[in-house]
Amino acid sequence: xxxxxxxxxxxxxxxxxxxxxxxxxxxxxxxxxxxxxxxxxxxxxxxxxxxxxxxxxxxxxxxxxxxxxxxxxxxxxxxxxxxxxxxxxxxxxxxxxxxxxxxxxxxxxxxxxxxxxxxxxxxxxxxxxxxxxxxxxxxxxxxxxxxxxxxxxxxxxxxxxxxxxxxxxxxxxxxxxxxxxxxxxxxxxxxxxxxxxxxxxxxxxxxxxxxxxxxxxxxxxxxxxxxxxxxxxxxxxxxxxxxxxxxxxxxxxxxxxxxxxxxxxxxxxxxxxxxxxxxxxxxxxxxxxxxxxxxxxxxxxxxxxxxxxxxxxxxxxxxxxxxxxxxxxxxxxxxxxxxxxxxxxxxxxxx
Amino acid sequence: xxxxxxxxxxxxxxxxxxxxxxxxxxxxxxxxxxxxxxxxxxxxxxxxxxxxxxxxxxxxxxxxxxxxxxxxxxxxxxxxxxxxxxxxxxxxxxxxxxxxxxxxxxxxxxxxxxxxxxxxxxxxxxxxxxxxxxxxxxxxxxxxxxxxxxxxxxxxxxxxxxxxxxxxxxxxxxxxxxxxxxxxxxxxxxxxxxxxxxxxxxxxxxxxxxxxxxxxxxxxxxxxxxxxxxxxxxxxxxxxxxxxxxxxxxxxxxxxxxxxxxxxxxxxxxxxxxxxxxxxxxxxxxxxxxxxxxxxxxxxxxxxxxxxxxxxxxxxxxxxxxxxxxxxxxxxxxxxxxxxxxxxxxxxxxxxxxxxxxxxxxxxxxxxxxxxxxxxxxxxxxxxxxxxxxxxxxxxxxxxxxxxxxxxxxxxxxxxxxxxxxxxxxxxxxxxxxxxxxxxxxxxxxxxxxxxxxxxxxxxxxxxxxxxxxxxxxxxxxxxxxxxxxxxxxxxxxxxxxxxxxxxxxxxxxxxxxxxxxxxxxxxxxxxxxxxxxxxxxxxxxxxxxxxxxxxxxxxxxxxxxxxxxxxxxxxxxxxxxxxxxxxxxxxxxxxxxxxxxxxxxxxxxxxxxxx
Numbered sequence: 001x002x003x004x005x006x007x008x009x010x011x012x013x014x015x016x017x018x019x020x021x022x023x024x025x026x027x028x029x030x031x032x033x034x035x036x037x038x039x040x041x042x043x044x045x046x047x048x049x050x051x052x053x054x055x056x057x058x059x060x061x062x063x064x065x066x067x068x069x070x071x072x073x074x075x076x077x078x079x080x081x082x083x084x085x086x087x088x089x090x091x092x093x094x095x096x097x098x099x100x101x102x103x104x105x106x107x108x109x110x111x112x113x114x115x116x117x118x119x120x121x122x123x124x125x126x127x128x129x130x131x132x133x134x135x136x137x138x139x140x141x142x143x144x145x146x147x148x149x150x151x152x153x154x155x156x157x158x159x160x161x162x163x164x165x166x167x168x169x170x171x172x173x174x175x176x177x178x179x180x181x182x183x184x185x186x187x188x189x190x191x192x193x194x195x196x197x198x199x200x201x202x203x204x205x206x207x208x209x210x211x212x213x214x215x216x217x218x219x220x221x222x223x224x225x226x227x228x229x230x231x232x233x234x235x236x237x238x239x240x241x242x243x244x245x246x247x248x249x250x251x252x253x254x255x256x257x258x259x260x261x262x263x264x265x266x267x268x269x270x271x272x273x274x275x276x277x278x279x280x281x282x283x284x285x286x287x288x289x290x291x292x293x294x295x296x297x298x299x300x301x302x303x304x305x306x307x308x309x310x311x312x313x314x315x316x317x318x319x320x321x322x323x324x325x326x327x328x329x330x331x332x333x334x335x336x337x338x339x340x341x342x343x344x345x346x347x348x349x350x351x
Numbered sequence: 352x353x354x355x356x357x358x359x360x361x362x363x364x365x366x367x368x369x370x371x372x373x374x375x376x377x378x379x380x381x382x383x384x385x386x387x388x389x390x391x392x393x394x395x396x397x398x399x400x401x402x403x404x405x406x407x408x409x410x411x412x413x414x415x416x417x418x419x420x421x422x423x424x425x426x427x428x429x430x431x432x433x434x435x436x437x438x439x440x441x442x443x444x445x446x447x448x449x450x451x452x453x454x455x456x457x458x459x460x461x462x463x464x465x466x467x468x469x470x471x472x473x474x475x476x477x478x479x480x481x482x483x484x485x486x487x488x489x490x491x492x493x494x495x496x497x498x499x500x501x502x503x504x505x506x507x508x509x510x511x512x513x514x515x516x517x518x519x520x521x522x523x524x525x526x527x528x529x530x531x532x533x534x535x536x537x538x539x540x541x542x543x544x545x546x547x548x549x550x551x552x553x554x555x556x557x558x559x560x561x562x563x564x565x566x567x568x569x570x571x572x573x574x575x576x577x578x579x580x581x582x583x584x585x586x587x588x589x590x591x592x593x594x595x596x597x598x599x600x601x602x603x604x605x606x607x608x609x610x611x612x613x614x615x616x617x618x619x620x621x622x623x624x625x626x627x628x629x630x631x632x633x634x635x636x637x638x639x640x641x642x643x644x645x646x647x648x649x650x651x652x653x654x655x656x657x658x659x660x661x662x663x664x665x666x667x668x669x670x671x672x673x674x675x676x677x678x679x680x681x682x683x684x685x686x687x688x689x690x691x692x693x694x695x696x697x698x699x700x701x702x703x704x705x706x707x708x709x710x711x712x713x714x715x716x717x718x719x720x721x722x723x724x725x726x727x728x729x730x731x732x733x734x735x736x737x738x739x740x741x742x743x744x745x746x747x748x749x750x751x752x753x754x755x756x757x758x759x760x761x762x763x764x765x766x767x768x769x770x771x772x773x774x775x776x777x778x779x780x781x782x783x784x785x786x787x788x789x790x791x792x793x794x795x796x797x798x799x800x801x802x803x804x805x806x807x808x809x810x811x812x813x814x815x816x817x818x819x820x821x822x823x824x825x826x827x828x829x830x831x832x833x834x835x836x837x838x839x840x841x842x843x844x845x846x847x848x849x850x851x852x853x854x855x856x857x858x859x860x861x862x863x864x865x866x867x868x869x870x871x872x873x874x875x876x877x878x879x880x881x882x883x884x885x886x887x888x889x890x891x892x893x894x895x896x897x898x899x900x901x902x903x904x905x906x907x908x909x910x911x912x913x914x915x916x917x918x919x920x921x922x923x924x925x926x927x928x929x930x931x932x933x934x935x936x937x938x939x940x941x942x943x944x945x946x947x948x949x950x951x952x953x954x955x956x957x958x959x960x961x962x963x
Contacts, residue, residue, distance in 0.1 A: 002937045004813060004814040005814075007817070007880045010880060010881060011881045012442065012928065013902070014882065035938045035939060036870070036938065036940025040874055044873070044876075190873070191871060191873060193873065219872065231870050231872055235917070
């Protein structure tokens with residue numbers, strides 16, 4: 001880790017967004033992760049996405065659990081709200097926060113241990129409840145904070161740094177998320193921000209549970225020749241099935257594409273995701289086909305990336321529960337206290 | 352079947368013309384990154400001595416300067432500071448590091464340096480004449496005397512220093528500081544022939560010198576030929592002559608109302624000197640607009656602080672004489688008009704001429720070379736503007752034994768240029784005496800050394816200060832104006848010097864990239880506080896510059912381009928606003944980035960000696 005604070009000076013020509021802020025204004029404090037950690041690139045992608053979306057920092061809440069990944073919310077959006085929960089329990093806290101105030105954008109950052117091991121049950125229920133949030137897993141297939149044991153997402157063929165064999169089946173979080181009903185599922189790679197930033201922007205504009213599994217190599221314990229989560233392996237085996245461009249609602253679409261190769265999907269805030277189908281047979285709106293595609297390509301040791309599944313037709317948690325859309329802290333006595341007639345009615349119903 | 356859109360295919364691979372990988376073994380590439388040193392005519396290793404000041408190693412800092420610019424005490428007060436406008440800090444925040452003031456700190460706080468002076472070699476039998484005892488000649492003497500040359504310095508004045516003594520007022524440069532640095536050189540066994548006005552170069556050549564160096568400066572101030580000039584008599588003075596007369600104690604008074612004509616540094620010295628000799632209402636009146644005045648901004652500020660009024664866009668029309676006595680001057684008001692070629696013309700506004708009353712006029716509208724003492728039939732060719740033909744690299748004239756330097760070579764410049772010329776002329780003279788081709792210039796001494804001390808520790812201080820530029824304290828105005836010898840600038844104390852030194856970005860500590868080690872993890876891109884690192888496809892430079900994370904619009908600053916990386920991309924770093932903080936190297940998991948200090952010592956006559 002670096003001992004000095006990042007200098008305050010920035011490039012004099014650094015672009016400013018609609019709020020008059022530079023991307024430096026979306027940073028947090030200095031990362032204490034290992035030099036070269038993929039997680040720091042994910043942090044940079046979140047910074048870039050929030051900057052480009054003109055998000056006011058005070059309208060964002062950062063949620064996390066425990067682990068290298070869960071430390072990272074400190075490193076972006078220092079002026080946002082946040083909650084660092086106990087290990088694996090971030091989904092419950094995010095669910096509660098969502099119900100209390102859905103006017104904030106929720107960015108949950110978790111790791112393969114926090115999500116696929118200790119918090120696996122919590123994760124499953126956040127997905128099926130369609131909690132309105134961006135849930136990022138920084139997936140490196142290893143327990144870096146405890147010196148590099150295999151995590152639950154480590155592929156069976158992936159050996160340890162000293163050649164140890166992985167005896168157990170791996171959990172593919174993307175397949176799980178699609179299966180349990182997440183309405184936005186993508187996979188990215190920390191070494192490819194050109195792909196990751198638009199995915200994040202689209203996910204932040206999506207209403208419902210948006211899941212991004214980011215392969216984020218652990219340079220200290222899992223970036224060696226036998227690893228399937230190393231920079232080199234991912235670059236050699238990456239199979240990008242869709243290229244996703246994020247189009248803010250006010251922008252005209254100008255680029256020309258061959259017919260049938262492009263799919264425009266309008267998101268809830270009128271912005272659009274433009275999907276460029278790099279594999280013409282792939283249909284990102286078909287859950288069963290998507291799952292099958294994942295399994296087939298996984299068997300070939302390919303890492304499928306891109307926007308993999310998108311469903312804009314499902315309600316998010318609060319809509320499903322039919323509760324007030326207003327943040328609870330904005331409700332006054334009039335809304336909270338039933339009048340006599342209503343109270344009578346409720347009491348009668350309970351007799 | 353890789354469908355990755357980001358992966359280069361044979362079609363998308365760059366084709367020429369794309370940028371070649373940067374050759375960092377070219378000594379100029381990293382030297383250019385050290386903006387201050389590159390801009391300094393003598394190429395003083397500025398960041399090196401600023402770090403020494405921060406470490407309170409004032410003597411070492413002084414010696415780094417003395418080696419390269421010979422007059423640290425003088426230049427720390429009077430330099431034209433080409434380094435400061437070049438300073439990278441000025442492109443990152445508002446103002447550059449106060450390099451010049453820090454140089455003075457080294458001179459003010461240094462310890463004894465006698466034991467650090469070069470050993471004087473036994474005489475080699477060669478005799479060199481230096482005409483004029485200004486900064487150029489003294490530099491030649493300093494470089495050659497230790498090598499065993501017998502150097503004879505001629506000057507019309509009684510002591511050495513040249514224009515540093517005669518034109519720079521004592522309230523900017525105390526005599527003691529000048530004397531010390533001049534004496535140090537003269538103590539290298541230099542033979543002085545002062546109070547001797549050379550009237551013929553031929554006679555000097557007849558003395559059978561092995562080489563003659565002409566460092567006589569630009570001694571003639573321009574006159575102003577307008578109506579009334581012939582009647583103003585003793586109330587009209589040529590600026591540099593008048594300053595000399597003040598410096599040597601011949602003039603100690605001036606009228607109450609003074610007009611100074613001209614907008615250069617001599618004009619600033621004239622008006623401030625007038626303020627100290629009885630001038631009450633002192634006006635500087637200049638033809639050009641304020642913004643294009645030749646004087647250094649800090650000298651203009653200093654004059655204004657002493658209540659000198661500066662009027663711009665006024666062209667002198669005539670001296671107004673009443674009863675045979677100067678009573679004032681008339682000026683035409685003008686405005687700058689630019690023609691289609693961008694050339695400026697000062698055009699009259701058509702308003703009535705303005706009259707300003709005055710008792711004395713000081714004319715500081717430029718100075719010129721003057722060589723009536725050089726015979727035109729000795730094989731020394733003169734060219735345009737009646738200037739000697741001098742080679743810009745070797746400083747040799749068309750006479751094989753005669754060399755020129757300082758203002759005498761190519762017209763008025765300043766002290767630091769004179770020093771730089773002196774070093775080059777000394778190299779030429781030495782090579783001529785050793786029978787080495789003059790065009791074969793010695794290489795600078797360049798080292799590039801890693802600063803890595805540990806995982807995230809460097810042997811330089813990379814946590815730079817965010818503070819704005821510190822102001823140097825000044826003597827109280829009333830006191831300063833009542834004593835012509837009282838130095839106005841008091842210089843930084845040690846605390847201020849430390850704080851200012853910590854503003855230096857250490858631009859000499861270079862970011863060195865090793866392509867083979869890079870795993871393209873993006874960590875350096877993410878951490879760089881000024882977004883100057885990119886991993887992108889190679890291409891044509893002009894195009895690539897536009898498409899970087901932050902477009903590289905400063906074409907004077909180079910791009911650092913790596914070899915091709917495994918993904919087919921290259922690393923491109925825009926050197927423009929790099930803070931040299933080393934965070935790229937700290938965040939690099941494979942040490943593909945390293946911070947290495949470039950120490951570039953410009954060649955001098957002695958380098959040839961060492962190489963032989």
